[in-house]
Amino acid sequence: MALRDQLNPWAPRVLSIVRIVAGLAFMVHGLGKHLGFPDLGFVAEPGSAGWIAGWIELVGGGLIAIGLFTRAAAFICSGTMAVAYFMAHAPQNFFPATNGGEAALLYCFIFFYFVFAGPGPWSVDAKMGKDR
Numbered sequence: 001m002a003l004r005d006q007l008n009p010w011a012p013r014v015l016s017i018v019r020i021v022a023g024l025a026f027m028v029h030g031l032g033k034h035l036g037f038p039d040l041g042f043v044a045e046p047g048s049a050g051w052i053a054g055w056i057e058l059v060g061g062g063l064i065a066i067g068l069f070t071r072a073a074a075f076i077c078s079g080t081m082a083v084a085y086f087m088a089h090a091p092q093n094f095f096p097a098t099n100g101g102e103a104a105l106l107y108c109f110i111f112f113y114f115v116f117a118g119p120g121p122w123s124v125d126a127k128m129g130k131d132r
Contacts, residue, residue, distance in 0.1 A: 016067070016120030022110050023065030026077065030058025049087070056080045064114065067123020070131065074114035081108035 032040035033054030044050035056077060063073035081104045089101025096102045118131045125131040 012121050014120075015117055016122035018110070019067060019070070019114060019119055019123070020065050022107070022114075023061045023063070026057050026061030026107060027065065028061075030054045030056070030061060034058060053080055053084060064111070064119075067119035067125050070119035070123060070125050071115050074111040078108050078111035078115065081105070081111065 028038065029040075030053075032038050033042075033044040033050055036043045042050075044054050057080075060073045060077040060080070063069050064077065085096075085101045085104040085108060089096070089099040089104060093099035096105050119125045123131070
């Protein structure tokens with residue numbers, strides 16, 4: 001049996017694991033911006049772009065982590081990270097490795113992938129039958 005044939009049945013479950021980890025990690029950015037924990041070196045000013053992004057990170061990350069309204073939440077989070085990258089990081093330098101934008105770029109594309117791939121089987125959407 002080919003390795004591909006052994007791994008393919010696991011793909012939907014691994015999609016769910018990646019979604020959960022990415023969603024929880026994204027939530028931490030929102031927690032830091034709003035509660036100061038973990039310490040990001042700042043707390044976002046109410047009404048600022050960082051404050052709005054923090055709410056998207058917190059709520060969107062939570063929705064992605066549990067797999068509820070996954071495609072819509074991932075679309076909004078992906079767009080938020082695209083805006084963050086081009087507004088905050090790209091003007092500093094072209095290369096993500098040197099402009100501090102690697103995380104924004106990676107979140108943008110992993111969330112964009114979830115828009116198309118869906119939440120996977122271990123999700124509230126799947127349990128509710130909303131993602132078929």
